[in-house]
Amino acid sequence: MKAILCESLGLPSSLVYKEIESLTPGPEEIIISTKACAVNFPDTLIIQGKYQVKPELPFSPGSDISGIVKSVGFEVKTFKAGDEVFGVVPYGGYAEEVRVQPTMIFPKPPSMSFPIAASFLYAYGTSLHALKDRAQLKAGETLVVLGASGGVGLAAVDIGKMMGARVIAAASTAEKLKVCQQYGADELINYTDSDLKASIKELTNGKGADVICDPVGGSYTEGAVRATAWGGRYLVVGFAAGQIPSLPLNLALLKGCSVVGVFWGRFTKENPQGNMENGQQILQWYKEGKIKPHIYKTYPLSQAPKALEDMMQRKVIGKVIIEI
Numbered sequence: 521m522k523a524i525l526c527e528s529l530g531l532p533s534s535l536v537y538k539e540i541e542s543l544t545p546g547p548e549e550i551i552i553s554t555k556a557c558a559v560n561f562p563d564t565l566i567i568q569g570k571y572q573v574k575p576e577l578p579f580s581p582g583s584d585i586s587g588i589v590k591s592v593g594f595e596v597k598t599f600k601a602g603d604e605v606f607g608v609v610p611y612g613g614y615a616e617e618v619r620v621q622p623t624m625i626f627p628k629p630p631s632m633s634f635p636i637a638a639s640f641l642y643a644y645g646t647s648l649h650a651l652k653d654r655a656q657l658k659a660g661e662t663l664v665v666l667g668a669s670g671g672v673g674l675a676a677v678d679i680g681k682m683m684g685a686r687v688i689a690a691a692s693t694a695e696k697l698k699v700c701q702q703y704g705a706d707e708l709i710n711y712t713d714s715d716l717k718a719s720i721k722e723l724t725n726g727k728g729a730d731v732i733c734d735p736v737g738g739s740y741t742e743g744a745v746r747a748t749a750w751g752g753r754y755l756v757v758g759f760a761a762g763q764i765p766s767l768p769l770n771l772a773l774l775k776g777c778s779v780v781g782v783f784w785g786r787f788t789k790e791n792p793q794g795n796m797e798n799g800q801q802i803l804q805w806y807k808e809g810k811i812k813p814h815i816y817k818t819y820p821l822s823q824a825p826k827a828l829e830d831m832m833q834r835k836v837i838g839k840v841i842i843e844i
Contacts, residue, residue, distance in 0.1 A: 523615030524824045527578040529569040532828035535581075537821070543617045547593040550620050552605060555634035557613035558584035559827045559840040560642050560671060561735075561760050566611060567828070572785070573610050581828075582613025582842065585620075586628060586637035596622055604628040606637035608645070608788070614824050616844055623792050626799055629807060639813035639839040643671035644802045645795070646757065646784040647679050650733055653787070653794065654780045655753045659684025661730035664720055666744060667760055668705065669696030669837045671813075672735045677703045678811050685731070688723055690716060690740075692834070699814060699837050716740055720747035728775075733757060741765040745777070752777040760834075814838030 521542050524535050545551045563581040565571035586606035589599050599605065599622060607625030612618045628637045651657040663680040667673040668689035680687040681704035689700035690709040697708045709719045720729055728749035734741060738761025745754050745767060754777060759765075772779055788795045805811045818841045819827045827840045 521616035522821060523580045524582075524821060525578045525580055526567045529567065529577075532564070532567065532825035532832070535567065535825045535828075537824075540615075543619050545591050545593040545596075545619065547595045548622070549593045550596060550599055550622055550625065551590045551592075552585065552587040552618050552620055552625075553590045554585055554587040554613060554616055554618050554844045556586045556638035556844060557582040557842045558638045558642060558671070559824075559831050559836075559842060560584060561758065561831060564828055564832050572783075575611050580612050580615045582615070582618075582824075583608050583611060584638050584640070584642040585609060585613040585618055586634045587618070587844075590617065598622050599625070604630075606632075606634075606640060608641045610785070614821065614842060616821070623796065624788065626803060629803070632806065635815055635818060635841045635843060636813060638841055639671075639815060640802060640806070641799060642784075643675040643813065643839065644679065644811065645788075645798060646672050646782065647675040647733070648798045648802060649784045649787050649795075650755050650757055650782040651676060651679055651683060651731070652798070654782050655731045655733075655755055657683050657685055657731050660686070662686045662688065662724055662727075662749070664688045664690060664729040664732045664744065664747070665705075666690050666711075666732065666734045666740055667736040668700045670735060670760065671836075671839045672757060673733070674700065674703055674814055674838050676733045677705050680733075682805065682810060688720065688729070690719075696837055703814070711740060715743070717743040717747040720744070724749070728752060731755065736761050737765050738763040739765070742767060742771075745771050745775075745779070748775050748777045750776050754779045755782050756780065757782045816840055818843050820844075
């Protein structure tokens, strides 16, 4: 089979496209013939050795996959060869075959394309876990989403509206904010030409945001925390800006707010039943036509390094897909 391999840690240009041996399943494993794999920001980190997960070299990046079951281990009873599925893996998705655990995949509805299926679980799974499990977002509350045009951010806008929140989307360009508005954002903030804290305060009549979802980090973090309402929840989702910020902890005291970590990958292992229920909820919303990922662009497997470069240069709105 063909795969994109990380043979030495570095930037996307160091990845290689080559033929490797096909996979065989262990007793409790499934081998999927991959049809599509989404590009996610952690893919840009894992190939540089900067992510929490550090696979042995060589490895293939990519976690958000869809495809057709090729073979199953003898103890697998839930899926069979020929089933169309989608799900997540720690890595390995930028390849014609990928090894998965049965608990990490779902049957793909016939009406769902493989690229759309590969766009779902990472972004929507992270955002639903963040807003439902960690923030306990309530209808009528104000949700601010930073990096709102990215995969996780746009999913948070989508799900926040589903949960009945007033959603304020913050992003860096008018083009990105236009897509956020199409996904239901009630208010928009361009944080490259306005003060983030002042804008949030103005849009909430001085109260501040009940929940802030932050996949960005960097220089925006402190201003956003300062714009959190009394008793608010600040969700630490990721650091797409490239900088892990420091935070004066007296802000949490003065505002009575919570700084809440969101690590969806760990949640899937610690609470597989809860993750399965969240996945089923996302799938149900899709079937009802209530949510749909935004696909910015697709690339063939051989051009996966270019897709990663686009992600690193913040050109992406929504999701980028590798079609295999």
